[in-house]
Amino acid sequence: MKKYAEINVGDKETLIHTIIKSDIEKFVQLTGDDNRLHVDEKFASTTQFKKPVVHGMLGASFISTIIGTKLPGDGALWFSQSLEFLLPVRIGDVLTVRAEVLKKNDKEQIIELKTEIHNQNRQIVTKGIAKVKVIETEVAPIEVEKKEDTPKTALVIGGTGGIGKATCIQLAKDGFNVIIHYNKNKTLAEEIKAEVEKHKQKAIIVSADILNDADIKEMISKGIRAFDKIDVLANCAATGIPNIKFQDLVWTDFLQQMEVNIKSTFTIIQAVVPEMIKNGYGKIINIGSLSAEKPNADWSHYITAKSALIGLTKSLAFELAPKGIRINMVTPSLVNTELTADIPVKIKLLTAAQTPLRRLALAADVAGVISFLASEKSDFLAGENIRINGGQAMI
Amino acid sequence: MENKKIKQVMSAVFEIPVESISDDASSDNIENWDSLRHLNLILALEEEFGVSIPDEEVGNLVNFKLIELVINDILK
Numbered sequence: 001m002k003k004y005a006e007i008n009v010g011d012k013e014t015l016i017h018t019i020i021k022s023d024i025e026k027f028v029q030l031t032g033d034d035n036r037l038h039v040d041e042k043f044a045s046t047t048q049f050k051k052p053v054v055h056g057m058l059g060a061s062f063i064s065t066i067i068g069t070k071l072p073g074d075g076a077l078w079f080s081q082s083l084e085f086l087l088p089v090r091i092g093d094v095l096t097v098r099a100e101v102l103k104k105n106d107k108e109q110i111i112e113l114k115t116e117i118h119n120q121n122r123q124i125v126t127k128g129i130a131k132v133k134v135i136e137t138e139v140a141p142i143e144v145e146k147k148e149d150t151p152k153t154a155l156v157i158g159g160t161g162g163i164g165k166a167t168c169i170q171l172a173k174d175g176f177n178v179i180i181h182y183n184k185n186k187t188l189a190e191e192i193k194a195e196v197e198k199h200k201q202k203a204i205i206v207s208a209d210i211l212n213d214a215d216i217k218e219m220i221s222k223g224i225r226a227f228d229k230i231d232v233l234a235n236c237a238a239t240g241i242p243n244i245k246f247q248d249l250v251w252t253d254f255l256q257q258m259e260v261n262i263k264s265t266f267t268i269i270q271a272v273v274p275e276m277i278k279n280g281y282g283k284i285i286n287i288g289s290l291s292a293e294k295p296n297a298d299w300s301h302y303i304t305a306k307s308a309l310i311g312l313t314k315s316l317a318f319e320l321a322p323k324g325i326r327i328n329m330v331t332p333s334l335v336n337t338e339l340t341a342d343i344p345v346k347i348k349l350l351t352a353a354q355t356p357l358r359r360l361a362l363a364a365d366v367a368g369v370i371s372f373l374a375s376e377k378s379d380f381l382a383g384e385n386i387r388i389n390g391g392q393a394m395i
Numbered sequence: 396m397e398n399k400k401i402k403q404v405m406s407a408v409f410e411i412p413v414e415s416i417s418d419d420a421s422s423d424n425i426e427n428w429d430s431l432r433h434l435n436l437i438l439a440l441e442e443e444f445g446v447s448i449p450d451e452e453v454g455n456l457v458n459f460k461l462i463e464l465v466i467n468d469i470l471k
Contacts, residue, residue, distance in 0.1 A: 346464050353457045358423060 002072040004109045004134040011101045013070040017062055018094045019054050027058045054089040059126055062097045063115045071099050072111065072134045080131035081115070087125040094120040099130070109134045151201065153227040154374055155179040155220075157210060157268060158237030160188045162337025163287065163370075166363035167234050168203070170371045172196040176232065178203045179223040183210070183237075202227070210237055210264040220271045232283040232374040233272050235265050238339050243298040257305035262312060269316065273325060280324040285373045286313050287366070288331035288385060294393045310385065317383030326382045328373045333389035335361045357390030397444075397470070401462055404443050408436045421458030444470065 028034045036043035037053055044052040060083055067076050089095065096118045103112040110133050117126040154171045158164040159180035168178050169192070178196050180203055182189035189205040196203035204226045208215040223230050239260040244253055269284060276282025291299055292306040310329070317327040334340060334351050352359050369386050372378055387393065405420065406413040409427040422428040428436075437453055440446075440462065446469045448456070456462045 346461070346468075349458070349461045349464060350455055353421065353455075353461060358421075 002134070003136055004072070004104075004106075004111075007072055007101060007104065007111055007134065009101050009104060011071060013066055013099050015062065015066050015070065015097050016094060017097070019058070019089060019091055021091050023058060024052070024054060024091065027055055031055075031057075049088055051090060054091065054093070056083070056085040056089075056126065059089050059095055059117050060085075060128075062095060062117065063099070063128075063130060066097050066099045066115075067113070067130060067132055071101070071113065072132065075135040075137065077133040077135050078130060079133060081128055083126060083128040085126050087119070087123055089117075089119065089125050093125075095125070102129070109136075151175050151177050152231035152374075153177045153179065153223070153229055154232035154234060155181065155223050155230050155272065156234045156236055157181045157264075158183075158235070159192060159205075160185045161236055161238055162339060162363045163238075163332075163335060163366045164234075164236035165192055166367035167236055167370050168192050169195050169199070170364070170367035171232070171234075171374060172199040172201040172203070174371045174375060175201065176371075176374065177201050177227055179219075179226070179230070180205045181210075181219060181237075182207055210268065211259055213267055216264075216267050216271050220268075220275070224275060229279055230272055230275050231279070231281060232285070233268065234285045234370050234374065235268065236287060236370075237264060238287070240339065240342075241299060241302045244301065245298055246300055249301060253301040254304060257301045258308065261305035262308050265309065265312065269327075273320065276325050277323050282320075282325040283374050283378075284316075284325065284327040285370050286327070286329040287370075288313075288329045290331055290333040290387065290389050290393055293331070293395060313385070314383045321382040326373075326379065328378070328381050328384045328386070330366055330369045330373065331385055331387045331389070332361045332366045333387075333392050335363055335366060337363055351392070355390040355392040359390065361388055361390065397466055398463060400443060401440070401459065401466060404439045405436065405459070405462075408432055408439050416459065418459055423458075440466065446470065 024038060028039060033055060037047060037049065038055055039052065041052055044050065063081065064078065067078050098116045098118070100114045101111050102114050110131060113130040113132060115128050115130045116124050119125050154176040156164050156168050156178060159168050160182040168180050171178055178201060180189050180192055182205060186207065193203040193205050206219045206222050208219040210216060220230065237260060239256060265286060286309055288309055289306040291303050292310060295303050313327055313329045320327060333355065334343065334348065348360060365388050369388055373381065387395065402413050402416045405416050409425050409432060411425065411427065437448055437456065441448055444466055448465065448469065452465050456465060
């Protein structure tokens with residue numbers, strides 16, 4: 001089919017059809033119009049036409065054919081037609097049906113066509129004006145992505161943290177090359193790189209201060225130089241969560257959480273998105289916290305930042321999804337990592353006891369869902385928040 | 396030491412052999428651990444250790460590890 005944009009005023013199409021007796025019989029069978037002028041030679045001979053005349057609408061029906069198959073073709077919505085039957089058509093006539101674009105209405109995507117049917121003597125037997133709306137199939141550009149054989153590349157921010165490390169390894173198992181970001185722990189980053197390579201995937205390690213814009217740009221640039229592209233961004237960086245009673249909180253406690261959870265996430269996403277837009281595809285995964293939906297005391301600075309991250313994730317997902325970038329988040333309950341090492345054992349035991357699956361979340365549980373969100377299996381998710389809490393909170 | 400005594404108390408309350416009470420024992424895997432026996436367990440623990448378990452902790456003692464942790468905290 002032709003797309004509306006591909007159709008120009010003056011475009012023409014033609015089809016030829018020779019009328020045979022069985023055409024009339026089929027038309028009568030279909031419509032029930034057995035007017036004797038069309039089907040009875042004896043009757044016709046008594047009229048001014050002397051011989052049977054082909055139904056006018058039989059000839060005109062070939063206008064439908066030319067609109068529906070050629071100009072514009074599949075998806076044409078033929079909503080108006082004027083007709084003048086100028087000369088009779090007989091069995092054996094060779095009809096040439098012509099359509100020519102006279103006008104275009106860009107706003108409504110409507111074309112106006114001059115339609116004419118000529119006989120073998122180049123006489124116009126039927127003429128009229130057709131109006132057609134060009135309907136295009138609803139395939140957004142983001143759905144016609146090229147499926148590549150080359151592995152996708154994932155940038156894991158905070159790749160040496162508990163969830164970050166598990167994510168790097170899970171992504172490698174699932175066929176991703178990995179850019180492992182670390183802040184200071186180069187030794188661990190190199191160990192994780194070796195682990196990724198054991199799974200036959202490529203990896204590089206990149207150090208960056210995620211609160212420093214220049215560092216972030218350099219990190220993205222290094223990743224693209226190494227792998228030509230970044231398909232996935234997993235924001236796994238986190239900072240400690242000190243228990244602070246509300247009356248003891250100072251604004252810098254909030255700022256510290258906001259900087260790691262919001263400022264760095266915002267800056268990294270802003271730096272990587274142009275590359276993803278260029279490729280017409282990207283996956284971004286942020287990590288939330290169950291505490292944003294099921295709060296606990298003494299964490300208002302952290303909960304505020306994680307709640308803001310929900311808003312950032314949803315708003316960016318809405319804005320960037322039309323460009324092929326899917327932004328989602330995962331929300332784990334208490335995960336047994338170094339970050340939560342200071343949480344009292346009793347709280348951990350109680351949390352596990354109150355969880356229907358009777359344990360705390362593991363970094364691998366979170367990494368599994370992140371890898372799902374990084375994969376093509378989740379390509380129709382945008383702005384989604386997948387909770388990983390063993391049934392602790394069913395919202 | 397408390398570990399062994401707690402298991403003995405649990406054994407008596409739930410009427411099961413002490414050997415069957417592992418460190419992972421909980422209301423999920425001890426069939427007799429219903430709400431009535433839970434109250435008996437609290438009373439038995441208080442009597443055994445000569446302590447008073449705070450009301451807010453009563454509902455928390457749903458497995459062996461939590462009982463051990465809370466009793467040890469109280470005994471400190």
